[in-house]
Amino acid sequence: MLSSTIVPKSEDAVASLVIAAAAQGEKLAIEGNGSKRALLRPVQATRSVSLRGLTGITLYHPTELIISARAGTPLPEIEAALAEHGQHIIAEPPDLSALFGASRPATIGGIVATNLSGPRRIAWGAMRDHVMGIRAVNGKGEIFRSGGRVLKNVTGLDLCKLLTGSHGTLGVITEVTLKVLPAPKATGTVSIRVATLEQGIAALSAGLGSPFSVTGAALLPEGEGATAHLRIEDFSESVAYRCGKLRDDMARFGEATIGMDTQALWQGIRDAEPLGATAEEAIWRVSVQPSAAPGVVAALRAVGGGKFLLDWGGGLVWVAAHASEAAHQAVVAAALAAQGSYTLFRAPEALRGSVAVLPDEVPALAAIARRVKAVMDPAGLLNPGRMRAGQ
Amino acid sequence: MIPLPAPKPEVLARRVQIVAALQAIIPGDGVISEALRLKPYETDGLSAYRQPPLAVVLPTSTEQVAAVLKYCNAHGVRVVPRGAGTSLSGGALPLADAVVMGLMRMNHIKTVDYENRLAVVEAGVTNLGITKHVEADGFFYAPDPSSQLACMIGGNVMMNSGGAHCLKYGVTANNLLGLTFVTIEGEVVQIGGTYLDAPGYDWLGIITGSEGQLGVVTEVTVRILRGPEGARAMLAAFDSIEVAGQAVDAIIGSGIIPVALEFMDRPCIHACEAFAHAGYPLDAEAMLIIEVEGNVEEQDRLLGWIKEICNRFNPISLKVAETAEESLAIWKGRKGAFGAVGRISPDYLCMDGTIPTGELPFVLKRIGEMSASYGLQVANVFHAGDGNLHPLIMFDANNEASFHAAENFGADILKLCVEVGGCLTGEHGVGIEKRDLMPVQFSPLELDQMRAIKGAFDPQWLLNPAKVFPLEGNPIFATIPVLNAA
Numbered sequence: 001m002l003s004s005t006i007v008p009k010s011e012d013a014v015a016s017l018v019i020a021a022a023a024q025g026e027k028l029a030i031e032g033n034g035s036k037r038a039l040l041r042p043v044q045a046t047r048s049v050s051l052r053g054l055t056g057i058t059l060y061h062p063t064e065l066i067i068s069a070r071a072g073t074p075l076p077e078i079e080a081a082l083a084e085h086g087q088h089i090i091a092e093p094p095d096l097s098a099l100f101g102a103s104r105p106a107t108i109g110g111i112v113a114t115n116l117s118g119p120r121r122i123a124w125g126a127m128r129d130h131v132m133g134i135r136a137v138n139g140k141g142e143i144f145r146s147g148g149r150v151l152k153n154v155t156g157l158d159l160c161k162l163l164t165g166s167h168g169t170l171g172v173i174t175e176v177t178l179k180v181l182p183a184p185k186a187t188g189t190v191s192i193r194v195a196t197l198e199q200g201i202a203a204l205s206a207g208l209g210s211p212f213s214v215t216g217a218a219l220l221p222e223g224e225g226a227t228a229h230l231r232i233e234d235f236s237e238s239v240a241y242r243c244g245k246l247r248d249d250m251a252r253f254g255e256a257t258i259g260m261d262t263q264a265l266w267q268g269i270r271d272a273e274p275l276g277a278t279a280e281e282a283i284w285r286v287s288v289q290p291s292a293a294p295g296v297v298a299a300l301r302a303v304g305g306g307k308f309l310l311d312w313g314g315g316l317v318w319v320a321a322h323a324s325e326a327a328h329q330a331v332v333a334a335a336l337a338a339q340g341s342y343t344l345f346r347a348p349e350a351l352r353g354s355v356a357v358l359p360d361e362v363p364a365l366a367a368i369a370r371r372v373k374a375v376m377d378p379a380g381l382l383n384p385g386r387m388r389a390g391q
Numbered sequence: 392m393i394p395l396p397a398p399k400p401e402v403l404a405r406r407v408q409i410v411a412a413l414q415a416i417i418p419g420d421g422v423i424s425e426a427l428r429l430k431p432y433e434t435d436g437l438s439a440y441r442q443p444p445l446a447v448v449l450p451t452s453t454e455q456v457a458a459v460l461k462y463c464n465a466h467g468v469r470v471v472p473r474g475a476g477t478s479l480s481g482g483a484l485p486l487a488d489a490v491v492m493g494l495m496r497m498n499h500i501k502t503v504d505y506e507n508r509l510a511v512v513e514a515g516v517t518n519l520g521i522t523k524h525v526e527a528d529g530f531f532y533a534p535d536p537s538s539q540l541a542c543m544i545g546g547n548v549m550m551n552s553g554g555a556h557c558l559k560y561g562v563t564a565n566n567l568l569g570l571t572f573v574t575i576e577g578e579v580v581q582i583g584g585t586y587l588d589a590p591g592y593d594w595l596g597i598i599t600g601s602e603g604q605l606g607v608v609t610e611v612t613v614r615i616l617r618g619p620e621g622a623r624a625m626l627a628a629f630d631s632i633e634v635a636g637q638a639v640d641a642i643i644g645s646g647i648i649p650v651a652l653e654f655m656d657r658p659c660i661h662a663c664e665a666f667a668h669a670g671y672p673l674d675a676e677a678m679l680i681i682e683v684e685g686n687v688e689e690q691d692r693l694l695g696w697i698k699e700i701c702n703r704f705n706p707i708s709l710k711v712a713e714t715a716e717e718s719l720a721i722w723k724g725r726k727g728a729f730g731a732v733g734r735i736s737p738d739y740l741c742m743d744g745t746i747p748t749g750e751l752p753f754v755l756k757r758i759g760e761m762s763a764s765y766g767l768q769v770a771n772v773f774h775a776g777d778g779n780l781h782p783l784i785m786f787d788a789n790n791e792a793s794f795h796a797a798e799n800f801g802a803d804i805l806k807l808c809v810e811v812g813g814c815l816t817g818e819h820g821v822g823i824e825k826r827d828l829m830p831v832q833f834s835p836l837e838l839d840q841m842r843a844i845k846g847a848f849d850p851q852w853l854l855n856p857a858k859v860f861p862l863e864g865n866p867i868f869a870t871i872p873v874l875n876a877a
Contacts, residue, residue: 063640064748064778086646115588126588128596129565144837150745151777152562152817154551154600155825155832156859157841161564161596165588182646205506211529211620235646238689289507289585313508315587343590358590364578369592371847375840387591 007053011135011143011174017049018172018381019141027384030168032072032107036114038100040167040357042349044385051109054174057081059149066132066149068177071109078108088183091127092118094270099283099346109173115165118270119216119231122208122312124181128164133177136163138170139377149177162372168383169391170376184233188243189216189262192228194254197221197294201314203228203253205290208313210249212242218269219310221297228253231266275309277320282347284321284331288340290314299334323347328355335359358387392798393823395442395857396868398488402445402468409468410446413490416458421496423447432473432491436538437481437824439740439794444471444485451496453571453579453609460607461577463490469856470575472603474515474546477538479741480822482550482602486856494545497609500524509568509585511612514545518552521613530615533560536818537729544611551600553818555725558776559650559684560616562818564599571610572598575849585612597844602820603855605848619684622650624718625694627701628675628708632656633752635677638704639775640749642681642697649697651682652776653725656755659732659770659783660724666731669724672708679775680725682718728772729783736768736785738794742801744808745817748778757807758782765800767793779817780808806831821859829861838864 008014021028029045031037033052051072059068062085069078075093082088093111097103112134117126133147146159163171190207194200197219204217207230216231230250232242243258250256259265268274277283286296293314300306306321321327328344328351335342336359344357361369373380373391380390402409410424423429424446433443445468450456463470469489476483485491497513503525504510510532512521518539521532535554536542542552548570553562560566569583572594583595598605629635639652655663655671655678664671671678679701683693694711701709712718724731732739746754755771762769768785782804786797805815805825809832815825829838842860846852852867862868 061747061749063643065643066747085644115593117588121587125561125565128588128593129561138840142836142840144834144840146837148745148812148814148832150747150813150817152553152557152745152774152779153814154553154562154818154820155814155816156821156829156838157604157844158551158564158596158600159841159844161593161599162844164596165590165593170592182643182648185646202506205508208508209505209530209617211617213619235692237692238685241686241689287586287588287590289504289509291504291506312587339584340586341584341589361591362580364574364576364580365582365594368574368594368848372592372844375843375847 005048005050007050009053011054011137014049014172014174015137015141015143018137018139021047021381022139022141022379027381030172030383032110033074033102033104035097035102035104035106036100036110038346039114040352040387041385042353043383045383049172051107051172051174058175062087065151065180066177067180068133068149068175069108070175071173072107074105074107075111076105082180083183086183087180089178090120090124090130090181092120092270093127094118094272096271099272108176112164112176113166113168113173119218119266119311122217122315123213123215128161130179131160131164131176132179134160134163134173135175136171136173139379139382147177151179167386169386170373170382172382186234186236186239187261187263187266188232188239189259189265190230190243190246190250190256191259192250192254192256193225194228195225197226197297199253200226200228201290201293203250204230204313207246207250210246212246216266217313219314220274221308229265231262269309269311272309272318275307275318275320277307280323281320282323282327282351283345284319285343285345286317286319286331286335286340287315287342288317288335288338292338292340293317296334296338299337300330303330323351325351325355356388360388393827394862395486396862398486399467402488406445409466412462413446413448413459416462417448417450417455421449421451432485432493435476435481435483436479437484437822439788440481440484440823442485442487444489444491445487447491447493449493449496453573456492456607456609457573457577457579459492460573460575463853464575464577464851467851467853469853471855472549472607474543475517475541477542478546478550478820478822479743480816480820480824482820482822482858484823489856492607494543494609501610505530507585508615509612510615511610512544514609514611515543518542518544518547525615529617531618532613532615533566534563544613545608548599548608548611549601549603550820553779555651555653555774557774558652559648564596566614567595567599567611568614569612570595570598570608573607573609575606575854583612602822602859604845604859605854620686621690622682622684622718623690623694623712623715624680624682624721625697625711626678626680626708626721627706628672628678629704630676630707632677632755634704635679636751638679638701641700641703643776645696645700647693647696649681649776650684651680653680654773654775655725656771658768659728659772662731662735662770663724663728666734667724667727669720671724675707680721725772732770732783732785738786738788740784740786740797740801742782742784742804743816743819744780744805744813745778746780746808746811746813748775750811754780754807754811758804761800761803765796767797767800778813802828823858826859827861835864842866
């Protein structure tokens with residue numbers, strides 16, 4: 001359906017082509033490397049704009065804990081630059097290329113636009129928490145900035161947060177500035193075999209409620225039971241000490257063991273590998289309060305099952321199941337019954353084009369959303385229909 | 392003085408009817424209209440500006456808030472939301488034709504849920520009140536602004552308040568899950584919930600720090616965290632600001648994330664020492680307070696490493712607290728910094744820019760030069776980990792020329808902050824104080840876009856009017872004559 005992909009080489013070129021599209025009544029699909037093109041609803045656009053021509057780290061001051069990069073910069077390039085100084089992207093964004101069958105790596109602009117965070121989110125915040133500055137082009141072709149290059153900034157409305165997670169529907173992000181932190185020197189994991197999911201959540205909650213700074217809390221169902229994993233990241237002496245304390249404390253939930261150098265386990269969880277979704281299955285992400293997670297799994301198992309992976313202490317439930325409208329409705333019902341939210345994360349185009357991939361907003365908020373969209377993109381030419389019809 | 396728009400004569404003329412309508416919504420003593428009782432609401436933490444409002448309402452429920460907003464929206468009455476009134480930027484300064492909506496009677500902690508590590512609290516619960524409520528169980532609410540004894544969570548949300556421990560725990564925006572939000576139309580909306588990262592537009596993110604421009608928050612779902620096993624501070628003093636700055640860089644560069652990293656300059660050290668007798672070295676040009684967390688062995692190890700790093704920069708004093716009491720003593724001076732400066736000079740302006748931390752020596756040198764040329768003393772405290780600078784400019788409020796000079800000095804400091812790559816405000820908000828400096832940081836287009844987003848929430852511009860956005864560009868105030876508040 002897309003006639004061509006345009007690859008602008010500068011922010012000004014992005015602005016010019018948005019102005020041209022507005023003049024010609026064209027709709028634009030906005031992407032980086034297109035690695036998450038299959039996320040949410042299919043975009044109803046005539047042309048595609050890729051930010052992959054806008055690359056490069058524009059500022060990196062390790063001692064100020066700040067890095068800026070153009071939107072099309074591949075994530076691995078940024079991670080490598082940070083690693084040279086022993087630092088990392090705090091929210092641990094996932095690499096979903098396997099999940100989405102993408103051949104090129106995610107870009108920093110794409111990760112910010114989709115606000116995707118890994119297991120460390122539970123302890124250190126999401127991508128949206130660390131976007132300190134943003135440059136973007138709105139739907140009128142105007143270049144604007146929000147935030148800046150400092151760690152603490154409350155000057156004006158926080159459009160960094162509004163744009164983060166807006167999936168390119170309010171502006172084309174051209175450059176982002178992130179807070180970064182020193183990467184831990186060691187990673188240890190306490191793993192607990194539990195008999196039920198309820199027990200698993202109780203173990204994760206106890207771990208997160210301990211004074212040992214747990215930075216990952218995931219539950220991998222296995223049959224009726226599960227394995228709960230709690231991660232400690234810090235200097236190696238601290239990791240050894242706290243893992244020991246935590247294991248002793250966790251023994252009340254089941255057999256607890258300590259694993260060191262467990263980065264690969266958490267990288268897998270970050271990228272939803274243990275979910276074991278097949279290429280044909282649809283994938284959902286359900287957000288609930290952790291204590292409600294076992295209920296969500298039980299409700300879905302009762303209506304035909306699925307595969308599950310619980311992260312963020314149980315607050316994030318990954319679901320893989322047959323890509324059908326019935327399965328989608330079951331997930332929606334389970335999420336809403338648990339007073340949570342959901343995203344149809346990956347599905348064949350026919351399914352994600354025909355159902356609500358995110359919950360609808362209440363009328364008062366939907367009205368504000370329409371007015372905000374009208375401010376940022378009055379002609380509705382940026383990623384039309386990506387999140388919801390008209391959004 | 393920063394100009395305020397003239398009140399709407401038609402609203403002033405309807406004062407009696409408006410008060411009667413508000414009393415019908417909030418029975419009992421929840422509506423204040425007598426001049427004497429309005430007095431406490433005429434100012435906030437920026438006490439140089441005073442203006443009694445038309446009336447004050449003290450709702451006790453979200454329903455009352457919604458009904459008042461609905462009435463005000465229908466009748467074109469401006470509304471100024473207020474928590475404890477501790478804003479240092481004049482965020483709660485009334486207008487003569489505005490109704491102040493004080494949320495202090497909504498002060499209940501509704502839910503504490505340790506399993507899910509959250510608490511649902513009403514907007515008028517104090518910041519410290521949340522921590523006090525959960526600390527016996529080992530939990531705390533992380534953001535800790537200096538005013539935490541008095542300031543309220545609703546105000547914290549509206550100003551996106553920070554504190555001394557942001558480097559590790561983040562600011563208010565990073566510690567919220569959900570809000571009960573009331574639009575100017577009186578619609579009650581649940582934003583977020585009890586879970587992380589609701590999909591869709593980040594309303595929680597845009598409302599937090601919006602300074603009352605978008606709506607009124609009546610309930611807040613905050614994340615509560617389990618505290619560490621312990622924490623301990625050390626003090627390091629240096630004979631030059633540059634060297635202290637290098638030590639900060641070396642600490643951050645080493646991979647240690649201190650939970651707090653505070654910097655004080657010579658005038659501030661002297662003021663605090665005279666006030667708190669904390670044992671600060673009076674011969675130092677700059678002093679750092681560095682705090683780490685963990686069990687005793689972890690603290691010892693981290694403090695040992697930091698001590699080693701500091702030793703590379705020829706400190707003139709290094710003191711590692713051996714006990715929690717010694718740690719408190721080190722903090723005592725810093726925590727009393729504002730009071731200490733208040734003792735030297737009863738009137739001071741507390742500025743709040745943020746700078747890239749590497750620019751600190753240059754910025755402090757320039758502030759020193761400005762201090763000499765304005766003939767006003769200044770003391771500097773600085774959250775060195777995150778670049779948030781608080782120059783305290785001392786002046787004499789009884790001398791109008793002195794106040795004007797202090798305001799101009801402050802504006803020059805904030806312009807300097809922007810010039811070196813920083814921003815006008817790190818945690819106090821724009822309010823009335825920094826409103827007219829906004830064009831220093833933002834282009835006309837950027838300001839207009841923010842104004843339009845404000846208008847998307849509040850089409851008549853009734854909410855917390857005349858703050859944040861310079862008047863001349865606003866759709867409502869551009870044609871209204873202005874007058875001075877004081």
